[in-house]
Amino acid sequence: MPSLRNAYPVSRAYKRNLTILISSPNVSVKYHSDVPGQSLWQVRGTKKLYVYPASKPFISQPALEKLILGQLRETDMPYEPWYDDYAEVHMLEAGKMLHWPLNGPHRVVNENMLNVSFTTEHWTDELRKHYAVNYANGFMRGRTGFNKLSQQTTGLSYYAKPRAGRNGKIQPAQPAKKEGLHRRLPGRPQNA
Numbered sequence: 001m002p003s004l005r006n007a008y009p010v011s012r013a014y015k016r017n018l019t020i021l022i023s024s025p026n027v028s029v030k031y032h033s034d035v036p037g038q039s040l041w042q043v044r045g046t047k048k049l050y051v052y053p054a055s056k057p058f059i060s061q062p063a064l065e066k067l068i069l070g071q072l073r074e075t076d077m078p079y080e081p082w083y084d085d086y087a088e089v090h091m092l093e094a095g096k097m098l099h100w101p102l103n104g105p106h107r108v109v110n111e112n113m114l115n116v117s118f119t120t121e122h123w124t125d126e127l128r129k130h131y132a133v134n135y136a137n138g139f140m141r142g143r144t145g146f147n148k149l150s151q152q153t154t155g156l157s158y159y160a161k162p163r164a165g166r167n168g169k170i171q172p173a174q175p176a177k178k179e180g181l182h183r184r185l186p187g188r189p190q191n192a
């Protein structure tokens with residue numbers, strides 16, 4: 001991870017996490033989005049990854065807010081078979097990795113062999129701001145009924161958000177874990 005960070009020094013990542021996944025032949029992971037920045041690294045076997053645009057209708061703003069607020073399980077996101085027409089399809093073989101846009105919906109299907117892979121999660125200041133804005137928007141949408149809520153992380157609309165959300169000091173409801181997917185809190189560590 002240090003060499004990767006040196007290679008891409010644009011924004012220093014923190015709250016990094018690695019999860020090893022060992023999965024059976026032909027199993028699949030349902031359509032879902034992850035809250036942190038995430039990559040998938042293949043060690044053994046082959047997976048087919050479908051990566052969808054990180055925009056509506058594939059992921060709506062209210063759905064993202066519910067995901068962040070812990071009101072929607074990752075794998076309960078609405079999915080329609082026609083979404084596949086808009087997916088990037090990648091065959092992930094051993095030694096390859098894939099990274100996709102933040103919150104981009106994706107699903108995974110193993111080929112007919114045992115698969116060993118790992119996911120890496122990370123946060124950056126930019127990702128944390130995005131999280132905080134969507135958390136604040138979800139909070140306001142639920143209490144005020146407002147529908148037009150900006151996702152900008154700069155300017156007046158950002159600074160007008162509730163302070164707790166803007167500072168990233170909010171704690172989402174503890175999410176349910178499923179299939180090795182789980183959400184991480186994006187608080188910025190003092191030594192990051």
Ligand SMILES: [Fe+2]
Nearest residue numbers: 033034106181
């Ligand atoms: Fe995922």
